[in-house]
Amino acid sequence: MPGAKYNVGIIGYGLSAKTFHIPFINAVEDFHLYAIVQRTPKPNDDASKDHPNIKLYHSTDDLLKDGNVHVVVVTTAPNSHLELAKAAMLAKKHVVVEKPFTPTSAEAQELVDVAKAQGVLITVYQNRRWDSDFLTLKKYVEDGTLGRIVEFETHFDRHRPEPQVDTWKAHNIPGNGAVYDLGTHLMDQVIHLFGMPQRVTGFVGSQRESNPTGLEDSCTVLLHYPQMLATVKAGVVSPEVKQLRYWVRGVNGSFKKFHLDPQEDQLRKQGLKPGDKGYGLEPEEAYGTLNLSKDGKFVSEVAPTVKPATYVEYYRRLAAALNGDASQIPVPPEQAVGLIRLVELARESSKLGKTLDV
Template sequence: MAPNTFNVGVVGYGMSAKVFHIPLITSLPELKLYAIVQRHPKPEDDAEKDHPGIKSYRSTEELVKDPAVDVVVITTVPETHYSLASLALEAGKHVVIEKPVTSTSEEADKLIALAKEKKLLLTVYQNRRWDADFATLTHLIKSGALGRVVEFESHFDRFRPEAPSTGSWKTQAGPASGAIYDLGVHLLDQVVFALGLPKKITGFVGIQRQGETGGFEDACTVLLHYDGGVMATVKASVISPEEKQLRFWVRGDKGSYKKYHMDVQEDQLKAGKKPGDSGFALEPKENYGVLTSAKDGKIVSEAYPTIDPPTYVEFYRQLAQALSGQGDVPVKPEQSRNIIKLIELAKESSREGQTLPAKL
């Protein structure tokens, strides 16, 4: 029997929509790219020309009035997520929100309550749960190869000492802006997915670039304290002059896993490679991480092949199943709400200069 097909309307036509959502949606037969909201198309940037046959709207208000739309995907700037998601839910549409889910945990709580009231699906695009290196790391943890994990480091470090010449929400002061809302959301989500919620939190959120006057916080370090002396560190820096950047360093009482380099899917999607193409999401051998094990009193290190990941398509595959009533959403909105609350606590901790209880 042919699968159910669900019409998807995408709000926004920037990089997020073009790179991280539309190629995944169009790769699945259960989902149909039905409509796109693009407020100001240009001759060289027109969703209707790029995707012949779609419905083209200029506002989300128009989109949600279309009875044929089943799912609304919101890819706009974070400060608009709450209002646009509320609009779609009120109109009876299931909703996918690009991360971060909202500017505040209070807004996230309101959306979760509204989705439950309307009996609609609400989920958040935390795509890096399906990074190949993270999938490899979670496999090693679950298999017991590292033993009891005591330290978990996760980094998105770069060497970009000059302030960006053009701004986006990621590089301007404002609601849900800065490194902690951009990269920190991914890092915190992965740690909490792997280890659960912490007991305490210590945050260092600030500015590393010299001469930055706009108030944009370009760096963050967050310590997550767990029972039994377990500590997780997430770090995003723009002043990291390294030939290769550390991504993960996770240590346990039986071994450790150290990994450099970023997952390849983002760069591949930006370059036009699509899910299903040869080599998509597969990491080159020279980028493999190193597994170090304590065996018979000796320390032995070896390259550990990165596993073939389910890829970012898995997010939308699970969404399609949930729409058909055959499973849960790929990312529960409560989980993403908790990440926003952790960010709020990290910023408060940084301002006050003290460790805080992780009361969510």
């Protein structure tokens, strides 16, 4: 239906829906926030009060029966993704699934197969493909500034040694844990740039002293390519003033970057939204550093962060894909299946204590 608005129904009304989806759906004119499924609204947490023009449903079944819903966004816990996404596609809805796609690659492939059979689109919300620092690094990789890359190190470390608060993310359920949560963000960026690796070595476990649920809170995953090693790290014991984000080395130079992309903090803590002044812009003190060879010597220079496309770009591309340009799908579902396979291999590698072929 090119040129028409797509009515969006969101399943779940937690942090993901409020912070990472609704602001960007509202920022793209092709979409209309039409309905939200919230089972038990509370006086201080009621989707219909926050968004008085939407339809509020208390069950997914009621949402899927609504023929005016064109796109369903699944923002619930990962162990529910298969059931909800499949039901939505069987109801002839296009689907966006919050990452991680599913707990297993077999489930992920099942969803891809259902999408093809139903003639609908399915994709996964890997918004950090549009982190401004990642786009900066991507430019240096693709334009040859760094030369052939031999080591690619990507971090999402934090210093949070105390046990998590009582949310579903604190429980050992299928699809939960560090390698599914932050690990999938980091590995997705790697395979977006370089494709699937040949081998995987995983170290997955807990850095916290108190870990009553057995939840895996930290991971280091080595992705082996023919002439490159990518190291993915997400830890909860990292007492640093500045947290390392990237350290990438090539034959012509290196790129090092501290600090995270600012969008999450701006959305959650500062109340900024897409279109607000300063949204997505990194301060100069957060810029990365390039080390490049000039006149036979290596010199350091500031690497300004590129103008951010912001996470709005995810939904812009989704609209283009729905309007008929398949090349614009923000995350091809086949890549999402491969990513979950890497998660499985990383966990199995950690358990067996050996490197595994992909």
